[in-house]
Amino acid sequence: MLFVLIGLWVIGLLLLLTDPKRTTTRWISCIAFTGGSGGLSAVIADDIVPLAQSHLVLSDRMASALYTAELASSLLCYYGLPYTFIMFAIHYYPNYALWKPSWKRFIPWLLLLPIAVSFLFEPRPGDPIPYIFVSFWTTPYILAGIVLLILSVRMERNSFLRRSRLLTTAAAAPTLFFSMFTLYLLPAYFHLYELWRYNAGAIAITLAIIVGSSFRYGFMGLQISIQNQKLDYTLRAITSGTSILNHAIKNDVGKIRLFSDKIKADALAGQSSPEQVVQDIEVIMAASQHIYDMIYRIHGQTQEVELKLEVIRPAEVLSQCLRMLSLDLRNIQVQEFYAFDGEMLGDRAQLTEVWTNVISNAVEAMPQGGSLTVRLTETKRKVVVEIKDSGSGMNAQQLKRVFDPFYTTKGGKKLNFGLGLSYCYTIVQKHKGAMSMDSKPGQGTSVFMQFPKLTRADARKGETWT
Structure with a gap:
């Protein structure tokens, strides 16, 4: 068991040192x-x-003293393992950010209640814990945690993140499932008390998965290979910094050029009116301001994208995006439905870039023209944006990889880095939202983005989120 002690504590310490500010890292370290x-x-x-x-x-x-230390460490394992596992699984669940703040505050204390009650029961002579009662809450905790981990893999659309979630689930779920029997169920109902010693084999497999994946891919941010760590850092810097900025500038420069050409052509043809010129210049000014805002948001060439949150009206921002793309939409039938006219907390510049990207992708999917639907609705707790086109659509393989960095279906296009939807996915997640797509060949594509509704506490916030 010395192997188990050293292996788990070393892994827990390494994970904690790698990313101590990340909640999921702290909880998985607690499991170890x-x-x-x-x-x-x-x-x-x-x-x-x-x-x-x-x-x-x-x-x-x-x-x-040794007896007290043995009992304390034993109780910490019996009671702490299922609790830390369910808490990790809850925080690791993709939609956890959308849960109500009151739930997030209440759940950890509620889940501690069975542990406190367990101390009120007298164990049978020779038993360290009251196995029967403890099995009633540890079994649901472990099974619920495993289900949440499996759902987190199924719900993840980004294949890079999906692989990370799959490795995490493979490392944690089988060992916890095995321990559920050896630590709780078998001693409680079959009086088999020594089978916990076989946990060492399951833990050895877990450690092998963690160490192996750390060398190859990285596990929960842990990257043992120095070269891989540098490469991973460089890739993240390119994705979230310089190339994202290039992508934004490319789009806005295209708008400026289109509207400048339009003003010039109208002037040469004598068809320009002061009102139309003012409208076209406002689009150019908005595009140039957006470039400035994006440069301001990205600090240097290797920093993460930063959100500057403010109270915005998404209907206004969506309408502005459509106006900026009006020349590209000349052959497209645009339908706008704004059932929600309220406010939400968001970064105006980043969301403008996100929605412009999605609309531009929809336009490019309809080179011969078609219909574009922009719909803004609300549920009890969420603001929902839907952008739907009648284009060529995507097959299941393309849809599976559509949020991957550097993946693109526009192979023949110049200056296309395959970063648009990956960037959009990241920005929506930073807003504590969710982004998904539905598409079939020949039936067009629908993009759904969900954002938390504005609360009174949000409205009072003036801080910068990163």
Whole structure:
């Protein structure tokens, strides 16, 4: 069991040092520490106490201290392991950001209640815990955590993140499922108390998955290979910094050129009116202001995108995006439905870029013309944006990879980096929202973006989120 103790605690410490500010990292580290506490209890009972006895140094005070340490570490494993696992699974669940703040505050305390009640039950003679009662809450905790991990894999649309979630689930779920029987169910109902020793084999497989994936892909941010770590950092910097900025500038420069050509052509033909010129110049000014805002948001060439949150009206921003793309939409039948006319918290510049990107993709999917529907609705807790085109659509393989960085279906296009939808996906997630797509060949594509509704607390916030 010394192997279990050292292996789990080292992995937990490495994960914690890698990204201590990330909530999911802290919870999965707690899983490693509580699981390792079971190994510590076994080491005390099987190794340290017999060693002290053989050397005749086990005094009454030392024996009492070792017994207390063994019991404490044993209880930490029995009670802490299922609790930290369910808390990790909850925070790891993709839609957790959309949960009500009151739920987020209440759930951790509610889940602690069965642990507190467990101390009110007297264990059977020789048992460390009241197995029957404990099994009633540990079993649902572990099963619910496994279900949440599996759902997190199924719900993830980005294949890079999906692989990370799959590795995390493969490392945690089987071992916790096995431990559910050896630690709780078998001792409670079949009086089989020593099968927990076989947990070492399951934990060895878990450690092998973590170490192997850390060398190859990275596990929960842990990258053992220095070269891979530098490459991963460089890739993230390119994706979220310089190339995102290039993508935004390319789109806005295209708008400026289109409307400048239009003003020039109308002037040469004598067809320009002061009102139309003012409208076209406003589009050019909006595009140039958007370039400035994007440069301001991205700090340097290797920094993460930063959100500057403010209270906005999404209907106004969507209408502005359509006006900026009006020349591209000349052969497109545009339908706008704004059932929600309220406010939400968002970064105006980033969301303008997101919605412009999605609309531009819809236009490019309809080179011969078609229909574009922009719909803004609301549910009880969310603001929902839908952008639907009648274009060529995508097959299942393309749809699976559509949010991957550098993946593009526009292979023949110049200056196309395949970053548009990956960027959109990231920005929507940073807004604590969700983005999904529905598409079939020949039936067009629908893009859905969900954002949390504005609360009174949100309206008072003046801070910058990153």
